Amino acid sequence: MTQTLDVHQGVSQLDRAPTMAAATAEISRAGIFAITFGISFMLLYTVFERLNWPFFTYHPAVGKLDFWMQRPRSGEGPPMYWYGWLVLSGMGALGVSTIATLLPRPWLYRTTVFCCLLAALWPALLAAGVFIADQVSFDAEFLRSVWLSGVLAVAGAAAISYFASAQWVQRVWLSWLWIVPIGGLIVLGYSLKSYFLR
């Protein structure tokens, strides 16, 4: 009798136990903000660093601040862009996270998938295009176009995020919290290879 009761208790607990998807759906607005802030900050930081888009440039030797990106000038020492990337990423992430709290959940999950895939596909397709253009014997200069790879990346990311099942985009949503930093650090680490190959 006791065993039967225990089994029934176990089953009823299993019934009550929310699944991962249900738990994700119960995340509060503060949680949506915090998670989206993390994902978007890391994504934007990687993109801005690679494009070298700082909000401002700081010249520490002369204590001077310039808007956007400024090349080193004679007699002013080395420029610092890192603060500018941080500020621009922070402002972008704040905006994105605020918008995310206002979106319906299914839209939020699909938009996150779209943005993360776009950030991965665009440079990957561009790199593939440049590689192919270098290898083939005929004129394939059009493959080096940033815009061609951009259009293809938008189309690919849109198709995947549209056709992916609602359960999958919801389940994968939290995974971006580890996929984005690992991916970002691989990209940023690779960009530093010149320091290690001298």
Next chain:
Amino acid sequence: MDAITDVFFDYISVRTFWRVLLFMHFATAVALLTATTLQTVAVLMPVRQAAGNFVGRVRATPAASYVIPIVFLYVPNFLIGCWVYIKYRTYVRIPMEQLGHWWTVGTFEFKEHVMTMGVALLPAYWYFWRQPLTEQFATTRKWLVVFLAFSVWYAFLVGHVANDFRGVGA
């Protein structure tokens, strides 16, 4: 930034000011290193009851108890690091490049990115470690703890190497 530092320079020398700042960065880093390491041990090797030895007691400490100290150490340490970074860029990195210490420069550049990712994850880290802890997010919490510990350890070791090149006591 210069206006802030000028206030201090009325009382202490420029060299002493930067050394004090670098030491504060080091001291908070050590505290942060301890907290993140202990939390990682408590998360990856949890035990229900404290055993007799030190490691057993550490493993039995509730991992959630480290969250507030970690957040309150991580942010100031990051900010002090941002400040000290000015001196690194002008006073340390240039001779590093001139002497061809490219590995040190490269690993320090990567440190910027690692710490940025860590700061970006802090709001999510705080959110997932709020009480009551949801069982479904245990894996997410574990990942966040491991990543923050990695970022702190990496930054500490690389920062230490840079300090040995040109810093306090070098």
